[in-house]
Amino acid sequence: MARPANLTLYSYYWSSCAHRVRIALNLKGLEYEYKAVNLLKGDQFDPEFEKINPLKFVPALVDGDVVVADSLAIILYLEDKYPQHPLLPQDLKKKAMNLQVASIVSSSIQPLQGFFARQFFEKKISLDEKLTWSQYHVNKGFAAIEKLIKEIAGKYATGDEVQLADVFLAPQIFAGVARFQIDMSLYPTLARLNEAYAELPAFQAALPHRQPDAPSTS
Numbered sequence: 124m125a126r127p128a129n130l131t132l133y134s135y136y137w138s139s140c141a142h143r144v145r146i147a148l149n150l151k152g153l154e155y156e157y158k159a160v161n162l163l164k165g166d167q168f169d170p171e172f173e174k175i176n177p178l179k180f181v182p183a184l185v186d187g188d189v190v191v192a193d194s195l196a197i198i199l200y201l202e203d204k205y206p207q208h209p210l211l212p213q214d215l216k217k218k219a220m221n222l223q224v225a226s227i228v229s230s231s232i233q234p235l236q237g238f239f240a241r242q243f244f245e246k247k248i249s250l251d252e253k254l255t256w257s258q259y260h261v262n263k264g265f266a267a268i269e270k271l272i273k274e275i276a277g278k279y280a281t282g283d284e285v286q287l288a289d290v291f292l293a294p295q296i297f298a299g300v301a302r303f304q305i306d307m308s309l310y311p312t313l314a315r316l317n318e319a320y321a322e323l324p325a326f327q328a329a330l331p332h333r334q335p336d337a338p339s340t341s
Contacts, residue, residue, distance in 0.1 A: 130155035133175060133183040135162050136334035139233055140194040141182035142294035145334075147198045149325035150208045150285065159336035195229050198290065210287040217281050224268055224280060224288035228295045232264035257303045265299065268292070269310040276312050278319055285323065293320040297330070 132148065132155045134141035148155055160166045160181050167179040176183040176192035183192040186204070191197045202210050211218050272280050272288070280288035296317045299305035307314040320326045331337055 129187055131158055131185040132156070133158045133160050133172065133181055133185075134334065134336075135160050135181045136331045136337040138162070138181050139294040139298045140180070140229075142297070142329055142331065143194045143290050144182045144184065144197050145329035146290045146293060146326055147201055147210065149328050150210070150290070151201060151205050152207060153201070153205060157335055159334075161336065195225060198287065202287075208285075210285075210290060212281070212284075212286060217286075220271065220275065220281050221287040224271065225291040227264050227268055228291040231267075232261055232295060254303065258305065261295070261299045261303055261305055262309070264295075265305070265310050265313055269312050273312045276316065280316055285325075289316070289320065292316060293326055294329075296320075 130148070130153060132141070132144060134145065134157060136159070160172060162181070166172060167176075167181065172183075173179060175185065175190060178192060180192065182194055182197060183190065184197045184200070186200075189200070191200050198210065211221055275281060277283040279285050280292055292313065293316075296307070296313060300307060300317075307317065327333070
């Protein structure tokens with residue numbers, strides 16, 4: 124059993140990348156200190172944060188003297204150090220599928236519709252064009268994932284256990300619906316998974332509006 128963790132997560136409530144890590148930490152039952160990095164206010168450019176992550180992105184994780192940035196790297200680090208609730212199966216075929224889905228989300232969808240991409244286009248294209256751009260890349264990725272998992276999905280993406288693919292899919296689906304008006308009826312498998320994720324406490328606790336830096340609704 125791993126020793127008690129001493130973890131600090133640098134996060135922004137709306138970041139789907141940080142959202143993934145919050146889910147993984149919750150699934151593994153790991154307590155952590157939450158340090159908010161407000162991307163809209165430019166906290167990521169603070170010299171102290173740049174020491175944590177020179178790329179100036181969230182999330183970043185500090186575990187004692189270990190500092191890891193990038194959600195996939197963080198989650199794989201957690202998987203190795205804190206093996207409770209494993210997120211990668213022993214079966215190599217299933218493991219490869221989990222990694223493939225995670226890679227599609229983290230490299231072929233999110234970077235093309237994320238905060239920094241949209242910020243780059245801020246003064247170059249209209250709001251409608253930005254939405255169309257984001258929708259195109261989300262839909263392209265969702266269509267691919269739907270084809271990959273529709274014959275193998277169980278209760279969750281690659282079977283009846285929550286694994287890495289689910290940790291990456293849930294935040295991306297949430298963002299797709301909440302921010303980019305994606306029609307999930309086009310992706311019945313993903314839509315069904317989204318309903319299953321909504322019932323899981325580890326996923327519920329990681330939702331953007333439940334984070335300490337989320338704006339008050341009152």
